[in-house]
Amino acid sequence: MTHSISPSIAKRLIVALDYPNVEEARVFIEHLQDIPCTLKVGMQLFYSAGPDFIRELKSKGYSVFLDLKMHDIPNTVKGGANSITKLGVDIFNVHASGGVQMMKAAVEGMESALIADTDLERPLLIAVTQLTSTSQQVMNQEIGIQGTVEDAVVHYARLAQQSGLGGVVCSPLEVAMIQQTCGASFATITPGVRPAGSDIGDQTRILTPGQAIAGGSDYLVVGRPITGANDPREATQQIIEEMSLHVNH
Numbered sequence: 001m002t003h004s005i006s007p008s009i010a011k012r013l014i015v016a017l018d019y020p021n022v023e024e025a026r027v028f029i030e031h032l033q034d035i036p037c038t039l040k041v042g043m044q045l046f047y048s049a050g051p052d053f054i055r056e057l058k059s060k061g062y063s064v065f066l067d068l069k070m071h072d073i074p075n076t077v078k079g080g081a082n083s084i085t086k087l088g089v090d091i092f093n094v095h096a097s098g099g100v101q102m103m104k105a106a107v108e109g110m111e112s113a114l115i116a117d118t119d120l121e122r123p124l125l126i127a128v129t130q131l132t133s134t135s136q137q138v139m140n141q142e143i144g145i146q147g148t149v150e151d152a153v154v155h156y157a158r159l160a161q162q163s164g165l166g167g168v169v170c171s172p173l174e175v176a177m178i179q180q181t182c183g184a185s186f187a188t189i190t191p192g193v194r195p196a197g198s199d200i201g202d203q204t205r206i207l208t209p210g211q212a213i214a215g216g217s218d219y220l221v222v223g224r225p226i227t228g229a230n231d232p233r234e235a236t237q238q239i240i241e242e243m244s245l246h247v248n249h
């Protein structure tokens, strides 16, 4: 099948490189040649591959989301954000449940790296709200947070905005409520995306790529539906095509 790819839409697809080592990640990236999507390196790959692999992806021209979901005392997160910013990543994250002081410390760490090296581009610093694998029942009965998931997510989004962050990670189901509360320029990055008929796995709060982009998600994060596909390139192209058909902005 032939596909025409819009670079601006492709960039809004973040492919999760959830691989155990650099070798497997490199083999996978070969499938994506000339597709200008964003790549996400999470803890599995980063703890094995380290910062050099981030530099390698940047030297190949990719936009990179370093997903280490920092959650620690403010001083430690400040240092972590400083080191991550120096790597030149485009997006990185902390957990909103760390609170305002912690998130402000992340901003400070990022800012001081940007002041020290004016060649660095300002990354988009975002906060994870409620993980997209968490159901209403688990949040209420196991984690012990009362109320609806939507209310908890919007509360975290408010805290992130108040702390000076640029957006949040949430389910595409919560994007409209976040935009109403925080405004359309506050970025929403949404995992919990499943093409119709694909395996849900451990995700619980999901929508299809078309529904997610139509609902206003700024970026869609997709891992296993692409990395586990028989033809990862075709799976990537199909998702970008579905996004192109439903995009509003």
Ligand SMILES: O=C(O)c1cc(=O)[nH]c(=O)n1[C@@H]1O[C@H](COP(=O)(O)O)[C@@H](O)[C@H]1O
Pocket (backbone or CB within 6 Å): 016, 018, 042, 067, 069, 093, 128, 130, 131, 132, 133, 169, 170, 191, 192, 193, 201, 203, 221, 222, 223, 224, 225
């Ligand atoms: O921060 C994230 O990227 C993230 C937050 C969240 O709430 N849910 C979530 O699934 N993710 C990440 O998004 C990716 C989703 O992968 P798949 O479920 O395989 O599509 C994984 O790499 C997760 O670590």
